[in-house]
Amino acid sequence: MLYSPLDAIPPTVAIWTTLSNWYVIFGTAAGVVVTAYMVYQIMKNRVKPGREVPAYHHEEEGDWGNWKGVVLLLCLTGSVLAFVEYQTFASASLITIPSAPNSLHVEVTGRQYQWSFSYPNGYTDFNNLTVPANQIVILNLTSADVTHGFYIPALSVAKDAQPGITTQMWFNATQTGVFPIECRQLCGVGHTLMLSKLVVLSPADYQKWYSALPSTTATKGGP
Numbered sequence: 001m002l003y004s005p006l007d008a009i010p011p012t013v014a015i016w017t018t019l020s021n022w023y024v025i026f027g028t029a030a031g032v033v034v035t036a037y038m039v040y041q042i043m044k045n046r047v048k049p050g051r052e053v054p055a056y057h058h059e060e061e062g063d064w065g066n067w068k069g070v071v072l073l074l075c076l077t078g079s080v081l082a083f084v085e086y087q088t089f090a091s092a093s094l095i096t097i098p099s100a101p102n103s104l105h106v107e108v109t110g111r112q113y114q115w116s117f118s119y120p121n122g123y124t125d126f127n128n129l130t131v132p133a134n135q136i137v138i139l140n141l142t143s144a145d146v147t148h149g150f151y152i153p154a155l156s157v158a159k160d161a162q163p164g165i166t167t168q169m170w171f172n173a174t175q176t177g178v179f180p181i182e183c184r185q186l187c188g189v190g191h192t193l194m195l196s197k198l199v200v201l202s203p204a205d206y207q208k209w210y211s212a213l214p215s216t217t218a219t220k221g222g223p
């Protein structure tokens with residue numbers, strides 16, 4: 001059974017929802033203030049009968065106007081935005097991957113048009129990514145050919161898998177179930193069929209599943 005994205009709310013989704021709400025609140029407040037000030041200035045400075053239009057043009061500024069002020073303002077705005085964006089990603093632990101002694105590390109390789117999942121014991125699965133619930137899972141992503149995008153819609157997490165380098169992403173699934181995994185980068189004619197499943201088991205079921213694995217043996221569906 002497949003679940004819709006809203007069925008699973010792990011910590012990362014909760015963080016993103018909170019951040020998104022703050023962005024909407026501050027964005028709306030800033031919009032209201034700017035629009036109100038703009039309307040106020042328009043009403044205040046509109047041309048009325050018998051009123052002179054003020055001369056704003058200053059000869060000494062030349063054609064570029066107050067370019068130093070514009071550059072300063074752009075630098076200031078850019079710095080604030082960069083700081084806020086960095087803090088946003090840092091607060092969601094997307095810059096520094098969280099680690100715990102019991103984190104599960106899985107090597108994920110994308111290739112046209114299939115994902116493969118290699119576990120610490122050497123077992124490689126070409127169909128499902130099977131993980132325990134309520135445990136930090138760290139994925140080491142790479143690609144055997146072109147750039148792919150590893151995407152778990154239900155958990156709001158995604159990261160590109162690129163040839164030649166290893167990128168990391170993490171998640172902590174709090175609900176057991178089966179969730180879709182998709183490729184998010186257009187990688188060729190089979191892109192839309194590059195689907196896998198995330199199988200989240202209870203910790204006990206996961207241990208049972210893991211200890212019964214035939215190590216270093218790939219399941220059906222391999223290349």
Ligand SMILES: [Cu+2]
Nearest residue numbers: 148183187194
């Ligand atoms: Cu792909």
